[in-house]
Amino acid sequence: MSHPRELAFKGSAVAVTVPGLVLVAGALSVLDPLPVLVAAGAVVAVGAMVLRLDWAVLCYVAVEPFGDLLGSIHPSAVKGVGALLIVAWLLRLALEPRPVALRHPGVYATAALVLVVLASLAASGGNAGAGLGVAIRYLSYAAVLLVLVDTVRASGADGARLVRRAIAVFVVSCAAAGIVGLVGFVVNGGRAGGPLEDPNDFAFFLITALPFTLWLARTPGLAGRLYGLCGVVLVVATVATFSRGAMLGIGVMVVVALALGLLRPRTLLVGGVVIVLAVAIGWAAYPDVVDRSLDEKEHVAAANVDSRFTTWTMAAEMTAERPFLGQGPAGFQTEGPRFVPPTAVEVVQPDVAHQMYLDVAAELGLLGLGTFLAVIGYGVLGAVHARRNPLVRPAADAVLVATAGALVAASFLSEQYYLPVWLLAGLGIGLDPHHFIRKAGR
Numbered sequence: 001m002s003h004p005r006e007l008a009f010k011g012s013a014v015a016v017t018v019p020g021l022v023l024v025a026g027a028l029s030v031l032d033p034l035p036v037l038v039a040a041g042a043v044v045a046v047g048a049m050v051l052r053l054d055w056a057v058l059c060y061v062a063v064e065p066f067g068d069l070l071g072s073i074h075p076s077a078v079k080g081v082g083a084l085l086i087v088a089w090l091l092r093l094a095l096e097p098r099p100v101a102l103r104h105p106g107v108y109a110t111a112a113l114v115l116v117v118l119a120s121l122a123a124s125g126g127n128a129g130a131g132l133g134v135a136i137r138y139l140s141y142a143a144v145l146l147v148l149v150d151t152v153r154a155s156g157a158d159g160a161r162l163v164r165r166a167i168a169v170f171v172v173s174c175a176a177a178g179i180v181g182l183v184g185f186v187v188n189g190g191r192a193g194g195p196l197e198d199p200n201d202f203a204f205f206l207i208t209a210l211p212f213t214l215w216l217a218r219t220p221g222l223a224g225r226l227y228g229l230c231g232v233v234l235v236v237a238t239v240a241t242f243s244r245g246a247m248l249g250i251g252v253m254v255v256v257a258l259a260l261g262l263l264r265p266r267t268l269l270v271g272g273v274v275i276v277l278a279v280a281i282g283w284a285a286y287p288d289v290v291d292r293s294l295d296e297k298e299h300v301a302a303a304n305v306d307s308r309f310t311t312w313t314m315a316a317e318m319t320a321e322r323p324f325l326g327q328g329p330a331g332f333q334t335e336g337p338r339f340v341p342p343t344a345v346e347v348v349q350p351d352v353a354h355q356m357y358l359d360v361a362a363e364l365g366l367l368g369l370g371t372f373l374a375v376i377g378y379g380v381l382g383a384v385h386a387r388r389n390p391l392v393r394p395a396a397d398a399v400l401v402a403t404a405g406a407l408v409a410a411s412f413l414s415e416q417y418y419l420p421v422w423l424l425a426g427l428g429i430g431l432d433p434h435h436f437i438r439k440a441g442r
Helices: 004-031 033-051 053-073 077-095 105-124 130-154 157-188 199-216 222-241 244-260 265-285 287-321 331-339 356-386 393-409 419-431 434-440
Strands: none
Touching (some): 053 077, 053 130, 222 244, 244 265, 244 393, 331 356, 356 419
């Protein structure tokens, strides 16, 4: 037990320390105010995110399209926002006791995927440490999916409003990233990469945001026209990436959107004319940049086809060698040299297979691929169920259209390491009314 004199000393120390810190902060704000303002703003922002889960969700979906740019400022910038999102969720569960709204087959599939990732990591021995980083990436996105599902499903009627706000923020963020990419394309030429280094990954973000502009553009007034403008920016920026997989994904999305009624033929015609005019004006204004970029893309196109055929073959052989748990997270990078075919014209050691399904199968085995596809499948099924509700049907249709394009584009890209796939699955599962309908019928 502490002596009263000791307690008095501790109390006086605290009393002295707090005013002292205030005085130091005041002096620093006078001598060099900018760092103090930045630090104060950061503290306020972190506190707000932790106390308001919906703000944390919005902040996280806003920063993801700028991942590599923020990573150049601080390597853990985006990870820190993701960690704050999870902390905010746990704090909300502690302060507002309620049943966790995670009773859904899609959530069980996510949990199974997590177990497979951990089992594969253990079976591979960690792949010289590289596998731990990849495993953490899987686990972090799985956690984000769970937070999103619980937040939407536990919010009742407010869940639909949260989905709309989150999607609006994601669309605006991707459009802003598209503008950054277009500016870089004009200045530097080559392929538009924007705030993400790889133009293909950048294009994947852009096309997954595109279907939601069809929904948001129906907003009355100026806001609707601005969302329509965001859609034009997303398409033009995607064209500037020269990503063939992304362009094929857009083609599939157009077909699905027409079939679901999310896109009207007249809107397609008008939007197509605007986009063609925008591309033509850009080409006329910067002909040298566009011509040089086209020449560079044509020069590497054949080599890219050969390289991807090689990596796909390697991934298939890796899966055949260890069909259940695969080579382990990061196994394609660490074990890849053993599977380079002798007929390969050019020896390349990429980190990924550039094909999401083969990549997951090679590293996590058929068990991992099965659980991963189950997560996506339950997201699709949830969006199909949500179409019964007229209030959320446009959002559900946009999720279905975006997922269709994403699944096609991912046939040429390894996108399991990025937010869009997990965001679409989380939205579909979160909007699914099936559990609540069944519960009400008991």
